Amino acid sequence: MDNSLNWREKIITRFIKVSGYSAIIFVGLIFYFLLREGLPTLGEVQFNSLFATRWYPIEDYFGILPLIGGSLIVTIGATLIAVPFGVGAAIYISEIAPRWMREILKPLVEVLGGLPSVVLGFLGILILSPYLRVFLDLPTGLTALAGSLLLGGIAIPTVVSVAEDALDAVPKSYRDAALALGATEWQTIWRVTLPAARSGVLTAVMLGIGRAIGETMTVMMVTGNAPVMPGGLGALFEPARTMTATIAAEMGEVANGSVHYHVLFFIGIVLFLISLIVNVTASAVVFRQHKRQERILS
């Protein structure tokens, strides 16, 4: 064997290995610092007052429930918007649109996915929330609803592009088979194409939710940032404050090592756990379906 070739192989392999390990190390380090800065909270703030409904750090009220509630309501709202519109758009692009339309829409979706969220926040402040205020006759348009609408908009491109890939991967023969049995185009989509692509579509939904939970800039700009405990669906029309927005807004003004500082990191841990749960659930569902298919195919 050529010796120099051998060397090259070795160096390349090493390099790839190091890159792989460093990714793990970085995640590990992030997690370590998060825990180191966040866990002291549990010693400094009583459990009861941490999981309480009043967030007013200046007077040492560190109840994080309104923040979790704010994130949940905004995210749920965003999901309710992003899933039907996103999956619908994916179906349109992959199954119904004529070819020229598809060639326009697909790159357009990618471009939308790349819009900086600050820009969307601007649009939210300048156009969306004044409109909501007048249209719904609210005291302020800066509400959880505004956040949900914008976050839904942000998540839609993610949902569309992943779901569209999944639908596209369904063999044409499935559609032929259903159509040949006298199904209409819509019946074919609903009963055959969509079920055949369901694991990919589910992944798309989860990625969209993940995108919405983690989003900071836009929600900080349009949700009004009042840490009130959401009491029901009506909370959509009131200002809200999410976990991400709280961290971003307050981290700049806290004293390093103070209780408030630790609590903000603790919120980061909670956020991390929620994202983790969403992702693990998603991959568990997808994985189980794969398992089932493999079992059936073998």
Place this chain on the structure above:
Amino acid sequence: MNKISIENLTLHYSDGTESLRNITMGIPANQITVLFGPAGGGKSSLLRILNRLNDLADVTYLNGRVLLDEEDILSPKIDVINLRRRVGMVFARPVVLPMSIRQNLTYGLEVAGMKDRYRLDEAVERSLQQAALWNEVQDRLDDPAIALSGGQQQRLCLARVLALEPEVILLDEPTSGLDPISTGKVEESLQELKKTYTIVLVPHSVQQAARTADFAAFFLQGELIEYAANKILFTNPENQKTEDYVEGRFG
């Protein structure tokens, strides 16, 4: 009696090739008509015109008439969905839908609006019997259809078509992926089914063509070279090209 009459049918796809050139032929009722010839001859295209599945392809030019019981099925006025219920199709690769065995069979009927459980069950059993699959699956109708073997899946696809009680059955190389035993079962079913249905078969080999044909048509590069009753094409063809192909001199 011709169930289907094809008159001067010409088809071009968007790439400009003439995939069918001025085809004229009659397809007799209650017979097995085989369309055979080398790949690219236009056999699949012709089948997919008979149930208008070719509507989805990039067809740039389509001319001629196709009469099903005297009615021109290429006319824009035809109800395509209803046509596809009358003219069923089995594909080369078995495509079971992502549902249970039973649902695969009832799907066509349900989209046609049938809700009566009793009649649906009846259709399931009848179609499985006709496709010689009943004995193998009667205990597990609610299992996912994908769990069946390849040969069983293909017979399920045939049963699925039969459940709709069509008038014509189109089969495009239905046994190309099957073992000889499954192939034999499908061929046997066809002999039984032709009593009730008109069958158009694209076989996957000349041998299968010769075994199954009541009428045989030889297609080469979009042209119908020769068409005759019985097995004349395989014993005593008129055209030199047919003879060459049948005797395996090109393929």
